[in-house]
Amino acid sequence: MKRLLVLALVALGSTAYADCVDPVEKAKLIAQKRGRRADERDFVKTARHELTVQGGYYVSDLLDGTFVVGGAYTYHLTEDAAIEASFGYSRVSSSVAARLERDRGVTILPKQDRVYLVFTDLVWSPVHGKMRMFADSIIHFDIYGAAGVGIIDNATSFGAAGQFGLGTKIFLSPSWAVRLDVRDQLYKQQILSVRQYVNDFSLTLGVSVFLPTRL
Amino acid sequence: MVCSRRVTLRRFAVLLGLAIVVAGALADCAFADEPCLDTDAELGAAGRRKGVQKRDFLKRLRLEVSAWGGFFASDLLSTSYDYGGAIAFYPGEDFGFEASLVVTPFDLAVERPLTQFFAGQVFKKTTAFVVVGDFLWSPIHLKLRVSERSIAHGDVFFVLGAGDTVSQTVQGITFDAGLGLKLYANKWLAVRFDLRDYLMVQEAVAVQRVTNNIVGLFGLSLFIPGPRS
Numbered sequence: 054m055k056r057l058l059v060l061a062l063v064a065l066g067s068t069a070y071a072d073c074v075d076p077v078e079k080a081k082l083i084a085q086k087r088g089r090r091a092d093e094r095d096f097v098k099t100a101r102h103e104l105t106v107q108g109g110y111y112v113s114d115l116l117d118g119t120f121v122v123g124g125a126y127t128y129h130l131t132e133d134a135a136i137e138a139s140f141g142y143s144r145v146s147s148s149v150a151a152r153l154e155r156d157r158g159v160t161i162l163p164k165q166d167r168v169y170l171v172f173t174d175l176v177w178s179p180v181h182g183k184m185r186m187f188a189d190s191i192i193h194f195d196i197y198g199a200a201g202v203g204i205i206d207n208a209t210s211f212g213a214a215g216q217f218g219l220g221t222k223i224f225l226s227p228s229w230a231v232r233l234d235v236r237d238q239l240y241k242q243q244i245l246s247v248r249q250y251v252n253d254f255s256l257t258l259g260v261s262v263f264l265p266t267r268l
Numbered sequence: 269m270v271c272s273r274r275v276t277l278r279r280f281a282v283l284l285g286l287a288i289v290v291a292g293a294l295a296d297c298a299f300a301d302e303p304c305l306d307t308d309a310e311l312g313a314a315g316r317r318k319g320v321q322k323r324d325f326l327k328r329l330r331l332e333v334s335a336w337g338g339f340f341a342s343d344l345l346s347t348s349y350d351y352g353g354a355i356a357f358y359p360g361e362d363f364g365f366e367a368s369l370v371v372t373p374f375d376l377a378v379e380r381p382l383t384q385f386f387a388g389q390v391f392k393k394t395t396a397f398v399v400v401g402d403f404l405w406s407p408i409h410l411k412l413r414v415s416e417r418s419i420a421h422g423d424v425f426f427v428l429g430a431g432d433t434v435s436q437t438v439q440g441i442t443f444d445a446g447l448g449l450k451l452y453a454n455k456w457l458a459v460r461f462d463l464r465d466y467l468m469v470q471e472a473v474a475v476q477r478v479t480n481n482i483v484g485l486f487g488l489s490l491f492i493p494g495p496r497s
Contacts, residue, residue: 112341112482115378148475149344150378153390156474161381184410184424196412196449219461221449235463235484237339245381254341256463256482 096193096224098135098178098263103127105139105232107259114251115209115242116147116162121255123170133178137199141170141255145207150244161244163208170238170255172203172216194223205240211248214240228266232259323409324421325452326495327358332366334460336487340372343479344470345437348373350483356404364404366427370483372396374437376472390473398466400431400444412451422451422458433468439476442468450489458489 104126111121123141130136145168150161178197185191200217218236225231238253337351354368376391408424426447433442446464453459462485470479 110480110482112343112347112480114341114347118341118343118480118482147378148477149376149473152473152475153379153382157382159382161378180412180414182410182412182422184408194410244378247381249377249380251377252339252341252347254339254347254482254484 096227096230097132098129099132101129102264103129103135103230103261104264105259105261107232107234107257109234109255109257111141111143111145111168112254112256113145114253115244115249116145116150119143119145121170121257123257125259127176127261132181135176135178137172137174137176137201139170139172139174139203141168141172143168143170165208167207168210169206170203170214171206172201172214174199174201174216178222192223192225194221196221199234199236205238205253207242209242209244211241211243214238222261228263230261230263232261233257234259323361325455325458326361327364327406327491328361330358330491330493332356332358332364332458332489332491334368334487334489336460336462336485338462338483338485340370341482341484342374343481344472344475344477346375346377348375350485352398354487358404362406364406366402366404366429368400368402370398370466370485372398374435379473394435394437396433396435396438398431398433398442400429400442400466402427402429402444406450420451420453422449424449427462427464433466437470437472439469439471442466446483455495456491458491460487460489461485462487 104124106124108120108122110118112118121141121143123139125137125139127135127137144166146166147162153159154161176197176199178195180196181193182196183191183193197220198218199220200215202213202215204212205214206212216236216238218234220232220234222230222232234255234257236255236257238255240251240253241248242251243249332355334354334356336353337349339347340350341347350370350372352369352371354366356364356366358364372395373393374396375393379391404425404427406423406425410422410424412420412422414420424447426445428445430441430443444464444466446462448460448462450458450460462483464483464485466481466483468479468481469476
């Protein structure tokens with residue numbers, strides 16, 4: 054009887070926690086939790102179309118800072134690479150030039166003040182991250198660089214232009230994102246007989262929708 | 269009589285032993301449910317979300333010395349390069365105070381065509397020094413996948429402040445507001461990107477108005493003293 058009791062107690066002691074974790078199941082669960090591959094993202098961009106509406110501030114090198122509004126279409130070839138076509142509209146003026154024109158009785162800038170910006174860019178998003186906001190919500194985002202060529206159609210512009218810049222895209226849902234872009238437009242501008250290369254900067258905030266919206 | 273009592277005792281002992289084994293097994297199941305075999309959770313109790321985690325990079329009570337450079341997109345004048353630096357102190361993880369300097373040339377390229385036709389240049393190129401004090405707020409802590417195996421930590425921060433622009437073209441106080449991104453390379457060094465709007469009353473060729481100057485900066489930061497244990 055004593056032996057039976059001892060055996061029972063030993064059996065009880067040895068099985069107290071031994072059966073608790075199935076090693077195979079544990080390994081599977083750990084693999085699910087830790088072994089997440091880089092291509093398993095919450096927000097998938099590959100082979101999706103992105104439509105953007107954006108607007109912001111356009112700082113002309115020679116002229117005054119002004120608004121810019123526009124849109125963009127982006128096709129994401131992979132998670133990291135995309136091609137983008139963008140369009141922007143602005144109106145430029147120069148308070149300094151206006152003053153000089155008044156003081157000296159000359160015409161420096163043409164009357165037509167509208168600016169059209171049409172560009173195609175290569176977009177590279179090497180950085181994908183997530184941030185914690187207000188203790189409990191996790192938001193995913195991309196940081197990307199863009200470079201391309203295009204046309205700045207303006208009375209003082211020679212047309213062809215290059216642009217490069219940086220941006221960040223914050224993903225709010227599987228199909229919506231907010232984006233912030235800084236771009237430097239480099240082109241040749243002529244005022245009177247003087248031609249010079251100028252750097253115009255644009256800072257825009259936009260909203261994007263990714264198509265198809267449901268994957 | 270004695271024999272039957274022995275048999276009864278032996279049966280009682282066997283039953284008691286079985287009862288203990290069954291109770292032990294039941295106790296095992298009770299324990300098992302708690303820490304590890306909850307099928308709903310990814311890893312049972314151990315797989316639950318960790319909540320607010322300890323940060324890898326701590327800023328509290330540390331000094332940050334930065335050197336930076338970038339562009340100064342001037343509203344009234346010409347766009348140009350800029351450079352400078354900043355010193356910041358963090359009383360807490362989420363907020364700090366910063367004194368910064370931006371040095372940039374102020375030029376008026378739109379006037380250049382006129383000087384070729386008419387004698388006499390009105391605007392003379394000068395170097396401006398923008399000195400501001402800012403309040404820093406870092407509400408967003410982030411993680412970036414830099415490569416397949418490495419994760420970098422960082423902060424998104426906002427700045428708001430005021431100061432002075434040492435230039436003959438600027439009158440009154442200079443206000444600044446902006447945002448930035450800081451990525452921590454190790455316990456001492458960080459890479460930072462800043463985007464700021466400097467508001468100032470500026471005058472050029474008898475034109476005076478409030479200007480919004482967009483400044484983009486890329487910099488390196490050193491945090492001293494070293495991380496506390």
